[in-house]
Amino acid sequence: xxxxxxxxxxxxxxxxxxxxxxxxxxxxxxxxxxxxxxxxxxxxxxxxxxxxxxxxxxxxxxxxxxxxxxxxxxxxxxxxxxxxxxxxxxxxxxxxxxxxxxxxxxxxxxxxxxxxxxxxxxxxxxxxxxxxxxxxxxxxxxxxxxxxxxxxxxxxxxxxxxxxxxxxxxxxxxxxxxxxxxxxxxxxxxxxxxxxxxxxxxxxxxxxxxxxxxxxxxxxxxxxxxxxxxxxxxxxxxxxxxxxxxxxxxxxxxxxxxxxxxxxxxxxxxxxxxxxxxxxxxxxxxxxxxxxxxxxxxxxxxxxxxxxxxxxxxxxxxxxxxxxxxxxxxxxxxxxxxxxxxxxxxxxxxxxxxxxxxxxxxxxxxxxxxxxxxxxxxxxxxxxxxxxxxxxx
Amino acid sequence: xxxxxxxxxxxxxxxxxxxxxxxxxxxxxxxxxxxxxxxxxxxxxxxxxxxxxxxxxxxxxxxxxxxxxxxxxxxxxxxxxxxxxxxxxxxxxxxxxxxxxxxxxxxxxxxxxxxxxxxxxxxxxxxxxxxxxxxxxxxxxxxxxxxxxxxxxxxxxxxxxxxxxxxxxxxxxxxxxxxxxxxxxxxxxxxxxxxxxxxxxxxxxxxxxxxxxxxxxxxxxxxxxxxxxxxxxxxxxxxxxxxxxxxxxxxxxxxxxxxxxxxxxxxxxxxxxxxxxxxxxxxxxxxxxxxxxxxxxxxxxxxxxxxxxxxxxxxxxxxxxxxxxxxxxxxxxxxxxxxxxxxxxxxxxxxxxxxxxxxxxxxxxxxxxxxxxxxxx
Numbered sequence: 001x002x003x004x005x006x007x008x009x010x011x012x013x014x015x016x017x018x019x020x021x022x023x024x025x026x027x028x029x030x031x032x033x034x035x036x037x038x039x040x041x042x043x044x045x046x047x048x049x050x051x052x053x054x055x056x057x058x059x060x061x062x063x064x065x066x067x068x069x070x071x072x073x074x075x076x077x078x079x080x081x082x083x084x085x086x087x088x089x090x091x092x093x094x095x096x097x098x099x100x101x102x103x104x105x106x107x108x109x110x111x112x113x114x115x116x117x118x119x120x121x122x123x124x125x126x127x128x129x130x131x132x133x134x135x136x137x138x139x140x141x142x143x144x145x146x147x148x149x150x151x152x153x154x155x156x157x158x159x160x161x162x163x164x165x166x167x168x169x170x171x172x173x174x175x176x177x178x179x180x181x182x183x184x185x186x187x188x189x190x191x192x193x194x195x196x197x198x199x200x201x202x203x204x205x206x207x208x209x210x211x212x213x214x215x216x217x218x219x220x221x222x223x224x225x226x227x228x229x230x231x232x233x234x235x236x237x238x239x240x241x242x243x244x245x246x247x248x249x250x251x252x253x254x255x256x257x258x259x260x261x262x263x264x265x266x267x268x269x270x271x272x273x274x275x276x277x278x279x280x281x282x283x284x285x286x287x288x289x290x291x292x293x294x295x296x297x298x299x300x301x302x303x304x305x306x307x308x309x310x311x312x313x314x315x316x317x318x319x320x321x322x323x324x325x326x327x328x329x330x331x332x333x334x335x336x337x338x339x340x341x342x343x344x345x346x347x348x349x350x351x352x353x354x355x356x357x358x359x360x361x362x363x364x365x366x367x368x369x370x371x372x373x374x375x376x377x378x379x380x381x382x383x384x385x386x387x388x389x390x391x392x393x
Numbered sequence: 394x395x396x397x398x399x400x401x402x403x404x405x406x407x408x409x410x411x412x413x414x415x416x417x418x419x420x421x422x423x424x425x426x427x428x429x430x431x432x433x434x435x436x437x438x439x440x441x442x443x444x445x446x447x448x449x450x451x452x453x454x455x456x457x458x459x460x461x462x463x464x465x466x467x468x469x470x471x472x473x474x475x476x477x478x479x480x481x482x483x484x485x486x487x488x489x490x491x492x493x494x495x496x497x498x499x500x501x502x503x504x505x506x507x508x509x510x511x512x513x514x515x516x517x518x519x520x521x522x523x524x525x526x527x528x529x530x531x532x533x534x535x536x537x538x539x540x541x542x543x544x545x546x547x548x549x550x551x552x553x554x555x556x557x558x559x560x561x562x563x564x565x566x567x568x569x570x571x572x573x574x575x576x577x578x579x580x581x582x583x584x585x586x587x588x589x590x591x592x593x594x595x596x597x598x599x600x601x602x603x604x605x606x607x608x609x610x611x612x613x614x615x616x617x618x619x620x621x622x623x624x625x626x627x628x629x630x631x632x633x634x635x636x637x638x639x640x641x642x643x644x645x646x647x648x649x650x651x652x653x654x655x656x657x658x659x660x661x662x663x664x665x666x667x668x669x670x671x672x673x674x675x676x677x678x679x680x681x682x683x684x685x686x687x688x689x690x691x692x693x694x695x696x697x698x699x700x701x702x703x704x705x706x707x708x709x710x711x712x713x714x715x716x717x718x719x720x721x722x723x724x725x726x727x728x729x730x731x732x733x734x735x736x737x738x739x740x741x742x743x744x745x746x747x748x749x750x751x752x753x754x755x756x757x758x759x760x761x762x763x764x765x766x767x768x769x770x
Contacts, residue, residue, distance in 0.1 A: 115505070117501075147538075147540075148536060148537050148538045148540070149538035151535060151536060151538050152536040152537060152538065156536040156537065158536075158537040158540045158541050159540070160504075160537075160540050160541055165501075165504055165541060166533070166537065166541065167536075167537070168528075168529070169528070170524055170528050170529075173497060173524055173525060173528060173529055175497070176493065176494050176495075176496070176497020176498050176500075176501065176525065177497050177498075177500055177501035177504065177525075177529060178501060179494075179497070179498050179501060180497060180498035180499060180500055180501015180502040180503070180504065180505070181501045181502070181504060181505050182501075183498055183501065183502045183507075184501070184502040184504075184505030184506065184507045185505065187457070187483060187502070187507060188505075188506075188507075206493065207491075207493040207494050207497060207525075209494075210489070210491035210493055210494025210495070211494045211497060211498060213489060213491065213494065214488060214489060214491065214494055214495060214498060215498075217489075218486075366538075369538075369539070370534050370535045370537075370538055370539040371534075371535055371573050371574055372534070372574065372576070372597070372598040373534055373539070373542035373544070373597035373598050374596075374597050374598070376629070378629055378676040379676065379679070380573070385714070386714075
């Protein structure tokens, strides 16, 4: 295994020494697709179903891409923190650092024809679904190069062409919406599924149970994913839920509890869930995860949990460190190569921010666009209707 | 007309072939009768809605109906009669009594690209789904800069019925009418119901379709043009139901009928009232309303809903803003009373606009009566 890797790396070195190739070849991403098996950190806990095996199929290429993608997300969220403190991002900003494994593992198990819908902690899911760093930072700063042209903000990222339906600010509302996507998939006979993400706080919402009930009656290909980071804003799960076993809360619907800090466990569970949902209807996945930041940028995150707890998770369960150890243990890359990758990622993020800063605010005429899908020239008014009127395009 | 014939003959579901064959024979026979008759046909609002739904479902496979009792019960008010038999349970979906859940599901299906028609048994129950209607349906196209539109219709009875009490009688026209991103229509006649429902289903925006229970059984003449399957009415345009020159009376839904009755009484007293059927609450046809007031110089607005922040308040303000110089009298508003609707018949009557209220207000606008308050002073 190590020998074959040496020879492939020497081939890479040949490529890298040619000047043009050196310019083009920016990163030592392995293209090695030799199958490897890794074990998940803990076994799956199952409710009303037989959980999948702990052995997950992967490849060196996937391992490296997991590392890089998560490092990119981590760097992106930290950069957003700084931009917020510099007052370039306004309003709400809910960061995902710590939870990267869920976004990355899920994407690895599905296609862009499967749908994902989530709440407001959506930056990293958007990125994994094919969004660019520029679109993220420009949207956060309210510029026209943003994915929603600056009109949505942090909580309203969307990318319909790759099956990402947002980006929703009202806790729990995305769950019936996601079940609706699954309804439409079944109606259209698409053979695809919808992953509807929600938090431990949203898990108590009535509309979730209404939607789950209908989805089970109609056997929709809906997968409800509870990203349990153990705090609904500042309220710990045991203070909000009489039963915090969210994977069991579906009652008649099967569920699986997954180590959400282990990207491979996430991947395995999502693969299992997709097969299940297409055959039998809804299933609940509870991802046991953790957010390092507070609920949002206005929350220091330390009035309701101890700093020891936060640093403890960072030391024991950080998703990026887990993959780093795996990669080094399997000898797929050196420590220096991984550090170089992180440096590159940092550079990418910095460049995207610089580009986003160049993007101007939306044109004033955008105030009146997209009110309706087709405006038919209908009249709309500004704050002073005798000053500002428009015909909706 | 031919288009209508073709549609009816080919519309089909998954019914038993033999039965379907028989049904088609019956349908074609009655159709040929229609094609020979040139006189206007009578149709009630319920039939108009049913036929419009049927035709739009036949024309576009993305259209489906969802709501409580729309399927096996044939519709709480029989508006969806026969549709389950024709189109099957995938396209006519009976839901549990969970408005927030099924409204969200409908909107999600619309995000994906289907064209749901979500029925609320009454719009009073839609309040349980208000967050989905406003924050998901109305705003998402804007927040996503056009990436995620939702072509969806929310329909059902709105306003007072007869003796159903406070919780079952509210008019929601002004609440929905204030939300950018929604279209809000309120048909009166069968022609309105048919044309506006077709337009609403075809429109790529979310449309709130406010029906009225007491109008379902009312008959109106419909022309052959209206019966054509391609017929539709433009959303955002009001209709002059009755031309006049002395006072403009605006109304929508059931109140159009009341305004027309009032105008007959006023005519006997030498006042010629112009009755406008708004048809559309949002977009509001401010142009037609102002054009009318610039002709008559007097305005009475009529609505069933609560008076504060109501549709009439918006119309009066629009007229004061755009046609101030044309007004010969203060604007007048007739609306429901500032109380929860009582059950006792006499109190209910006092709490809702009656024909005599409209007549009195019109006369006041024409300086033909002394208002009670002024007399007291």
